[in-house]
Amino acid sequence: MKVFVAGASGVLGRPTVRQLVAAGHEVTGMTRSKGRAAEICEVGAAAVVCDVFDAKALEVAVREAAPDAVVHLLTALPQRLDYKAKDNPFAPTNRVRSEGTRNLLAAAKAAGARRIVAESVAFFYAPAGGWIKDEEAPLNLDAPGDFGSAAAALDDLERQVTAAEGIEGIVLRYGWLYGPGTFFDRVGSQTEDALKRRLPIVGEGSGTFSFLHVEDAGAATVAAVERGAPGTYNVVDDEPAPMREWVPVFCDAVGAKKPLRVPAWIARLIAGKAAVGSATQLRGASNAKAKRELGWQPRLASWRQGFADSEARG
Numbered sequence: 001m002k003v004f005v006a007g008a009s010g011v012l013g014r015p016t017v018r019q020l021v022a023a024g025h026e027v028t029g030m031t032r033s034k035g036r037a038a039e040i041c042e043v044g045a046a047a048v049v050c051d052v053f054d055a056k057a058l059e060v061a062v063r064e065a066a067p068d069a070v071v072h073l074l075t076a077l078p079q080r081l082d083y084k085a086k087d088n089p090f091a092p093t094n095r096v097r098s099e100g101t102r103n104l105l106a107a108a109k110a111a112g113a114r115r116i117v118a119e120s121v122a123f124f125y126a127p128a129g130g131w132i133k134d135e136e137a138p139l140n141l142d143a144p145g146d147f148g149s150a151a152a153a154l155d156d157l158e159r160q161v162t163a164a165e166g167i168e169g170i171v172l173r174y175g176w177l178y179g180p181g182t183f184f185d186r187v188g189s190q191t192e193d194a195l196k197r198r199l200p201i202v203g204e205g206s207g208t209f210s211f212l213h214v215e216d217a218g219a220a221t222v223a224a225v226e227r228g229a230p231g232t233y234n235v236v237d238d239e240p241a242p243m244r245e246w247v248p249v250f251c252d253a254v255g256a257k258k259p260l261r262v263p264a265w266i267a268r269l270i271a272g273k274a275a276v277g278s279a280t281q282l283r284g285a286s287n288a289k290a291k292r293e294l295g296w297q298p299r300l301a302s303w304r305q306g307f308a309d310s311e312a313r314g
């Protein structure tokens with residue numbers, strides 16, 4: 001199959017392109033940088049240099065690749081998410097998710113692609129009711145401030161993709177990515193925080209995370225290119241876990257001291273409402289649908305295995 005990957009140079013794009021090539025697909029990867037284009041070519045794909053906001057150039061690039069499927073792995077997040085920053089840390093990604101998706105979808109359709117697979121996240125479910133959510137659960141569209149803007153942009157991306165006419169739309173809601181290049185690798189912001197004892201267990205530590213190793217994310221993306229009904233799929237590992245469980249294991253794995261325990265009201269003063277909301281209210285996700293309908297399952301079934309393996313952690 002011919003596959004066009006937007007975001008081919010990213011944390012998710014790299015393992016995805018490599019695995020698509022290994023599965024025998026003819027891949028064209030997109031980046032804005034000539035240097036990264038060379039890296040894309042090194043793994044056996046073709047590369048095109050293009051900005052998703054240049055709609056005309058994008059249409060030419062996708063038409064020339066003539067893909068059967070387009071994969072949308074575009075984000076523009078900072079290496080550290082500062083929830084108290086003056087500028088909205090999600091703003092560049094929000095634009096990529098709204099305007100970028102519009103451009104990419106139009107280009108995919110103009111090029112006659114049959115399918116588009118797009119990246120969303122599995123950790124924006126509304127923080128009410130059960131702790132593990134399936135794809136039918138509502139998103140946290142009422143989230144305050146910057147989080148609300150991120151949720152709205154995710155919702156926009158998902159609606160554009162799943163409601164698109166003339167092309168099969170698949171949304172993959174990936175869990176918290178760990179592995180090389182992520183917040184959790186050896187130089188990632190979460191590791192830095194753990195080593196500085198700035199990754200505490202807040203309140204009851206009930207905020208529940210669903211993790212996913214980047215290689216498993218790549219495998220799920222290949223599966224969604226090849227098969228599965230249009231729609232939305234959580235792509236997460238088998239063990240959603242509250243912070244009181246995973247934080248001590250992560251700290252131990254990276255050689256940090258035991259995490260501190262901090263009452264929610266104190267954490268709110270220091271880190272802000274949004275960070276405390278995440279630490280105490282976040283919902284995890286179920287991967288049952290992706291396993292059943294995409295025939296995918298994570299090789300690292302639990303973050304426990306992944307965190308313990310320094311190579312996998314990156």
Ligand SMILES: NC(=O)c1ccc[n+]([C@@H]2O[C@H](COP(=O)([O-])OP(=O)(O)OC[C@H]3O[C@@H](n4cnc5c(N)ncnc54)[C@H](OP(=O)(O)O)[C@@H]3O)[C@@H](O)[C@H]2O)c1
Pocket residue numbers: 006007008009010011012013030031032033036050051052053073074075076077078079096121174175176177181182183184
């Ligand atoms: N689910 C998750 O947990 C999740 C999801 C995404 C990101 N993150 C984290 O966020 C951190 C930063 O990652 P990131 O957002 O920078 O993503 P990234 O994975 O490094 O890459 C983003 C991709 O989008 C491309 N891109 C961005 N804007 C573009 C534009 N205007 N036109 C064309 N291509 C564009 C980049 O291409 P260029 O080569 O042109 O830069 C790159 O290929 C990492 O630690 C990562 O783990 C986490």
